[in-house]
Each structure stands twice: as structure tokens, then as C-alpha cells.
Amino acid sequence: xxxxxxxxxxxxxxxxxxxxxxxxxxxxxxxxxxxxxxxxxxxxxxxxxxxxxxxxxxxxxxxxxxxxxxxxxxxxxxxxxxxxxxxxxxxxxxxxxxxxxxxxxxxxxxxxxxxxxxxxxxxxxxxxxxxxxxxxxxxxxxxxxxxxxxxxxxxxxxxxxxxxxxxxxxxxxxxxxxxxxxxxxxxxxxxxxxxxxxxxxxxxxxxxxxxxxxxxxxxxxxxxxxxxx
Amino acid sequence: xxxxxxxxxxxxxxxxxxxxxxxxxxxxxxxxxxxxxxxxxxxxxxxxxxxxxxxxxxxxxxxxxxxxxxxxxxxxxxxxxxxxxxxxxxxxxxxxxxxxxxxxxxxxxxxxxxxxxxxxxxxxxxxxxxxxxxxxxxxxxxxxxxxxxxxxxxxxxxxxxxxxxxxxxxxxxxxxxxxxxxxxxxxxxxxxxxxxxxxxxxxxxxxxxxxxxxxxxxxxxxxxxxxxx
Numbered sequence: 001x002x003x004x005x006x007x008x009x010x011x012x013x014x015x016x017x018x019x020x021x022x023x024x025x026x027x028x029x030x031x032x033x034x035x036x037x038x039x040x041x042x043x044x045x046x047x048x049x050x051x052x053x054x055x056x057x058x059x060x061x062x063x064x065x066x067x068x069x070x071x072x073x074x075x076x077x078x079x080x081x082x083x084x085x086x087x088x089x090x091x092x093x094x095x096x097x098x099x100x101x102x103x104x105x106x107x108x109x110x111x112x113x114x115x116x117x118x119x120x121x122x123x124x125x126x127x128x129x130x131x132x133x134x135x136x137x138x139x140x141x142x143x144x145x146x147x148x149x150x151x152x153x154x155x156x157x158x159x160x161x162x163x164x165x166x167x168x169x170x171x172x173x174x175x176x177x178x179x180x181x182x183x184x185x186x187x188x189x190x191x192x193x194x195x196x197x198x199x200x201x202x203x204x205x206x207x208x209x210x211x212x213x214x215x216x217x218x219x220x221x222x223x224x225x226x227x228x229x
Numbered sequence: 230x231x232x233x234x235x236x237x238x239x240x241x242x243x244x245x246x247x248x249x250x251x252x253x254x255x256x257x258x259x260x261x262x263x264x265x266x267x268x269x270x271x272x273x274x275x276x277x278x279x280x281x282x283x284x285x286x287x288x289x290x291x292x293x294x295x296x297x298x299x300x301x302x303x304x305x306x307x308x309x310x311x312x313x314x315x316x317x318x319x320x321x322x323x324x325x326x327x328x329x330x331x332x333x334x335x336x337x338x339x340x341x342x343x344x345x346x347x348x349x350x351x352x353x354x355x356x357x358x359x360x361x362x363x364x365x366x367x368x369x370x371x372x373x374x375x376x377x378x379x380x381x382x383x384x385x386x387x388x389x390x391x392x393x394x395x396x397x398x399x400x401x402x403x404x405x406x407x408x409x410x411x412x413x414x415x416x417x418x419x420x421x422x423x424x425x426x427x428x429x430x431x432x433x434x435x436x437x438x439x440x441x442x443x444x445x446x447x448x449x450x451x452x453x454x455x456x457x458x
Contacts, residue, residue, distance in 0.1 A: 046276035181406025208437030
């Protein structure tokens, strides 16, 4: 597929990821959260018991209560871990890139890369959106709001730099729908890897925005570059 | 927003809806399913009890078991009722329209019109996708497959008639993600009614497909018409 030169040039930047120090405890916590995610995915948060979680994580019921206190706190830790990982990786990847179309491509790839290899996680996040209460809920809502605002900022940046006129909220929410819904259908053998999928979805959204805009573009260069990506 | 003349001309066809004979029983059944949907939406299928459903529908627990047998059968009836209604209305609306872009706009509007006025229903359908077992599950899967195939057919039709080259599966699944995800964010005061939202989402998807296609268009007319819809 032919691709905009500016995009090709900085493509490597999409691969940058954060390398935080990982302790043995972090790894073990990560594994426990992964097993708990699978249980929540299969049985739903309401349907899963601490006994199910104990069986799946290999921790004793007493140990599970000692370290995690409650089922709700486990769900909170899953959500916090997921969103923090995605956010940190996104920020690192965006740091060196200024082209607005490329930045949106990076956002899509970063999101898909994480969830393509973690489909149960995406399902749990989507379904148990309202299962957390009070303090837990508001902290997670804050992280999600930051993620939403970054995406909205990327769209605003595209709108201003290219002199476009489109509804940024509809564009952001449509994009979130596209990339979150993949847990219901994505199949690597049919749909290719995260990069291939991100390329197709990125083209769909960017061409949709740029060519669906009410205000004409400042120059024809972007339009020509985007047409046959 | 400037609009393609061909689309304006047949716009009235989008409003066509089926008028099936509705009995007093149908109306009462519809009300019960609506109340049950709200309970499943609030508590989740696993978390909702027949007692909760009895309270919400105003039926005695004995009556609920007598008429509906089980919680699972209630969920099955909700899903069947929803998908059948959407499918019938879609088929009626598509009957008189041949323009491929317009047909995709009709698909989007039909879906959004139903779910904008029935957000809890969309949430329950999305979340309880796998809660039905065996016979119930396969019948609903059949109706959903028909709905998916209609949308895939509309995309194939667009691809062939306009000589485009794009991945129809990604396009269909991206579209489903966009229009299904609205239960998490749609707000009529901010986002306008179903028609306004369908217009914006339709433009995004159609421009994204047409201008993101790898093969050039047969003529420039579609391209010009679509650019500033």
C-alpha cells in the first residue's frame, strides 16, 4: 500500500515503548491481574467469586484477601494497570512526532497493539466500566479522561493545522468505537497483526475526516498524499 | 452541510418504516421486555434475579415463571425482539433505494434511530452477547449473521459499483464499532438527534472508504460529491 512519505519517515517512532524498571513483585502482580482478567472476562465481574479468582491465580483465598482486600480492588488494579500502561507508552511514542496525521496513526497503533494481545482485558474494561464505586471509580475515571483528552487534542491539532472543519467529538468517539469493538471480532489470521489493522483503520478515519470536512484544505498536498495510502 | 444531490432526492426513503399489526398482547410483551432490559442494563444478566425482574415488570414471580420460564428466555426474547425489529425496518427502507452510498447511509440511520431511543437495549445486547446457551444462542446468532451479511453486502456493492479496492470486513466491523459504541457516550443535547449523528458518521465512513481505497475511482463524480457532504 502506497504511503505518505512523511509518515514512512517517522514510522520507526511508533515502535518506541517505555522501559520501566520491572521488579519480581511487578511481574507476579502482572500475572495475577492477567489471570483475574480472564476470570472476569469469562464469568463477568458480578458472576466471578473470590474462590474462582483464587483458583485461577493459584493464590490461597486467605492470601488473595490479604493482598487485594476485595474483588473490587482487583478490578480497580486491572483497570489502573491497563490504562497506565497504555497512557505511558502513548506519551513516549508521541514525544518526537509533530505531524498531526502521523500522531493519530500512533494513537491507533498504540491502542490496537495493546488490546490485540490482550482481548480479554478490553472486554473486561468495556463491560465493567461502571462496576467500581467511589474512590476507585473516580481515580480510574481520571486516567480515562486524560486518555480521551489526548485523543481529542490530536483531533483538534489536525483540525487547526490542516484548516479543516469537522466535529472532533464525533470523530474521537467514532474512533474509540472502532478500536474498542475489536474484542468482539478480531482474528489475527484473517485481520493481520495490529500494525496492519492500525494502517487500515487509520486510513479510514483520516480519509473520512479530511475528505468529509466542510472546509476545504489549505493545500492539496495532504489530500493527494492521503488518497491512496 | 452541503449534500450530494442524489442523496437528498431519496432521503425521504430513509424514513420509511414497517407497520406490523400490533395487538394488546404485543404491547404488553414489549413493555415487559423493556423493563427487563433496564434491569439487565443496571445489574447485568448474572447479577439480576427473577425477583428483581418481577419487581421491575410488575408481574408476580409466579406469573413471570409461568409466561417466561426462565431469566435466560427473557434475555432471548429481548435479543430476538430487538434484532427482528431492526432487520425488518432495514429491509423495508432499503427496498426502493439502489444508490450504494445512500444504502449505507440508510443502514447507519436505521441502526442509530433504534438505539438512540433505546440505549439500555444496546448495552444489554453488547454485554450479554454470550449469556445465551444452545438453542437460544444459535437462533439469535442466525439473526445477527443475517444483519452482518446485509451490511457486508452493502459494502461489496459499493466496492463493485464504484470500482474501489478496500477491505470490506474491516469497513463493516469498524462501522459496527462506531454505531454500537454510542451507548457509552451519546448525549442528544450535545450530539444532536439520530439523523444528525448518522449524517456525520456516514460521511466519515463513506469518505474514509472512498478516499482511502487503493484503486482509483471510475469517475470523479462520486469523489467530488462526497468531498464536502
